[in-house]
Structures are given as structure tokens and as C-alpha cells.
Amino acid sequence: MARLLLGVDGGATKTRAVLAQFGGPVLGAGTAGSSNYQSVGLERAVAAIVEAIRAAFADARLMPEENEVAAVCFGLAGVDRPADRERLSGRLERERLARRSIIVNDSELVLAAGCPDGWGVALISGTGSICFGRAPDGRTARAGGWGYILGDEGSGFDIAVQALRLATRTADGRANAPGLLRAALDFWELDTPEQLIELVYQREGGAPGSVARFATRVLELAEAGDPDARQVLDRAADDLALHVATVTRRLGLDRPPLAFGGGVLRASALLREAVYERAGVPLGPAAVVDDPALGALAIARRLAEIPG
Numbered sequence: 156m157a158r159l160l161l162g163v164d165g166g167a168t169k170t171r172a173v174l175a176q177f178g179g180p181v182l183g184a185g186t187a188g189s190s191n192y193q194s195v196g197l198e199r200a201v202a203a204i205v206e207a208i209r210a211a212f213a214d215a216r217l218m219p220e221e222n223e224v225a226a227v228c229f230g231l232a233g234v235d236r237p238a239d240r241e242r243l244s245g246r247l248e249r250e251r252l253a254r255r256s257i258i259v260n261d262s263e264l265v266l267a268a269g270c271p272d273g274w275g276v277a278l279i280s281g282t283g284s285i286c287f288g289r290a291p292d293g294r295t296a297r298a299g300g301w302g303y304i305l306g307d308e309g310s311g312f313d314i315a316v317q318a319l320r321l322a323t324r325t326a327d328g329r330a331n332a333p334g335l336l337r338a339a340l341d342f343w344e345l346d347t348p349e350q351l352i353e354l355v356y357q358r359e360g361g362a363p364g365s366v367a368r369f370a371t372r373v374l375e376l377a378e379a380g381d382p383d384a385r386q387v388l389d390r391a392a393d394d395l396a397l398h399v400a401t402v403t404r405r406l407g408l409d410r411p412p413l414a415f416g417g418g419v420l421r422a423s424a425l426l427r428e429a430v431y432e433r434a435g436v437p438l439g440p441a442a443v444v445d446d447p448a449l450g451a452l453a454i455a456r457r458l459a460e461i462p463g
Contacts, residue, residue: 160459161211161227161253162451163204164264165190167282168364168418172207173448174215177225177459182217184448185210189364192243193233193302201246204229208252224253226459228451230264232283235300255458261447262287262297262416268450269414269442276402276438278395278430281417282367284310286398288406296405298398303363308394311367311419317387318373319366323351332383334376342372367419374423392429395420399434410439416447 158177163170170190174183187207192200208227212219229247234240240258247256262285266277276288284307285300303312322339324330326348336348343354355366376384403411415427421443431441444450 159217159222159224160452160455161208161224162264162448162453162455163190163207163227163229163231164261164446164448164451165200165204165207165229165231166261167191167194167232168367170203170207171446171448172204172211173446173452174208174211174217175452177456181449181452183211183213183215185212185214190231191233192231192239194363197242197246200231200243201250204247205250205252226255226257226455227253228264228454228458229256229258230261230447230451230454231258232261233302234258234260235297253455255461257454257458259454260285260287260297260300262300263454264447264450265414265416265444266450267453268447269416269444270412272412274408275412275414276399276408277414277416277444278399278420279415279417280310280391280395280419280426282311282364283307284313284395284398284417286395286402288402288408288411290406290408294406296402298401309391309398311370311417312363313394314370314373314387314391314419315366315368317390318369318384319351319355321383321387323348334381335373335383335387338372338376338384339369342369370419371422374419374426378423378425388423388426389429391419392426392433395426395430396433396435399430399438400436403434403436403438410437412439413441414444415441416444421445 170187185207187203190200190203274291286298321332322336325336377388
């Protein structure tokens with residue numbers, strides 16, 4: 156039987172699993188919905204993980220029951236404390252997905268994929284935001300990751316909300332950001348600004364990922380020169396740069412490599428450049444991680460190689 160590895164990248168919007176041959180290429184990949192258990196609950200999170208893994212096996216034209224998985228790494232948003240990992244690991248073990256498993260925060264996947272020497276700083280901005288760093292001696296630090304109510308500054312949700320607030324203030328005359336107002340109405344195919352109330356509080360209420368989708372349009376406007384969208388981008392860049400500076404200083408890193416992850420940072424070179432320039436600390440080379448699940452595979456491979 157083939158010995159396989161699994162890497163799972165579970166975020167607030169979607170879950171991606173990749174299946175690879177031990178010491179070989181990626182064989183298949185699959186996706187499912189959110190597996191952030193803080194947002195969707197334990198059972199829905201586990202169901203999404205299992206669905207993504209089964210889709211990866213199907214893509215590889217393999218049967219899970221007939222092929223041994225040596226190790227799996229679950230990189231999951233919302234897993235920030237030992238209690239989170241214990242709760243999820245206990246539930247996932249019942250699924251018998253692999254001989255060995257490890258659960259880490261999804262920010263560790265970006266570092267594993269984007270910092271080849273195993274140390275540096277990983278910054279994620281997708282639906283949420285978080286920064287994770289590891290020193291060469293193994294010490295770690297993080298900033299952000301508090302969720303969309305308590306934090307997530309510079310995230311897709313935060314960018315979308317800041318832009319929508321400017322749009323609604325424009326609608327009643329307290330601001331003048333016509334480009335953002337028109338973009339919001341066009342994005343959701345609305346006829347009047349008042350329809351944003353029902354959209355956000357009822358149709359999209361409780362689903363930060365749905366609201367966060369608007370961030371991509373805001374960033375496109377900023378890159379096209381809209382001054383109000385650029386104002387929103389600049390604020391996000393300041394917030395994300397502070398994440399990077401805080402982690403770098405806490406660990407005493409000298410010119411650490413910086414790995415960018417998350418759909419928002421992947422989508423906007425302008426935002427990435429602004430973050431790098433505003434960090435206020437010397438940084439090393441920057442890389443963009445397009446598929447954090449490959450970082451999960453790298454961690455799973457290291458786990459499988461541990462004797463015992």
C-alpha cells in the first residue's frame with residue numbers, strides 16, 4: 156500500500172486538503188467550506204475537514220480505506236490555545252484519518268511554506284488576520300488573530316467594513332466617497348444604499364467571510380487610484396505592518412524573511428508593498444504563499460520522519 160501524507164489548510168472561508176505520496180508529488184487536492192470551529196462549531200468544522208480530505212482522495216483516484224496515510228497536519232484558523240487543539244484532536248482522532256497527526260494554527264503553514272529555513276515571520280490577511288513568527292532557536296510569538304469582533308485589523312472583513320462605513324456615510328452626506336458607494340451597490344447588485352442594511356445584517360449577518368469578499372473590490376479600486384479606497388488600504392497596511400513589527404521585536408529577529416499569506420495579501424501587490432515599507436523594522440526577503448496547504452504537507456512530512 157502506498158504511504159501518503161495529508162496537508163490541510165482550514166480557514167474561515169474554505170478548507171483545502173492536499174494528498175501527496177511520501178517523498179513524492181502531490182496526487183490530489185480537495186476543498187470544502189469553513190473549518191474554523193470558533194465560527195461554525197466543532198462538528199461542522201470536522202465535517203468540512205473530512206469532506207476536503209475525501210475530495211483530495213477522489214481527485215487522486217484513490218480510496219481512503221485502501222491507502223495508509225502516514226501523517227497529516229491540520230493548519231486551522233481559530234486554533235490558538237492548547238484547549239482548542241485538545242478539543243479538535245480528540246474529535247479528529249475518531250475519524251482515523253492518519254497514523255500520526257498534528258494541529259497547528261493556519262499561520263504556521265504560511266511560515267513553513269514561505270520561509271525555507273524554518274524561521275521568520277508569517278503575515279496572513281484573509282477573512283481574518285494574524286501574524287506568527289519563529290526565531291532560529293525555536294521561540295515563537297504571535298500578534299492578532301483575535302477574531303472579527305475583538306481584532307482582525309487589516310483583514311478582508313476589516314477592509315470591507317471600513318469601506319462600507321465610508322459608503323454609508325456618503326449615502327447620507329457625512330462623507331464623499333462615491334466610488335466606494337457605487338462599488339458596494341454594484342458588487343451586491345443593489346439598487347439603493349438602504350438595501351445594504353438588509354444585506355449586511357440579515358443576508359450576510361453572522362458570515363464575516365461573505366462581507367469580507369468585498370475587500371478584493373476595494374483593493375482593486377485602490378490600485379486604480381480611487382483616493383478613498385486608497386485611504387482604506389493605507390489604514391490596513393498600517394495595522395498589518397504593526398503586526399509584523401511587534402512579532403519581529405518580541406523575538407529580537409534581525410532581518411527576518413517575511414511570508415505573506417491569505418487571499419487579501421495575495422490579491423494586492425500594493426498592500427504587500429505598503430506593509431513592507433511601513434513595518435519600521437529591517438526585514439529580509441519577502442515571499443507570497445499561494446498554497447498554504449503545501450506548508451501543511453511539509454510539517455506532516457517532518458512528523459512522519461520522527462522515529463517511533
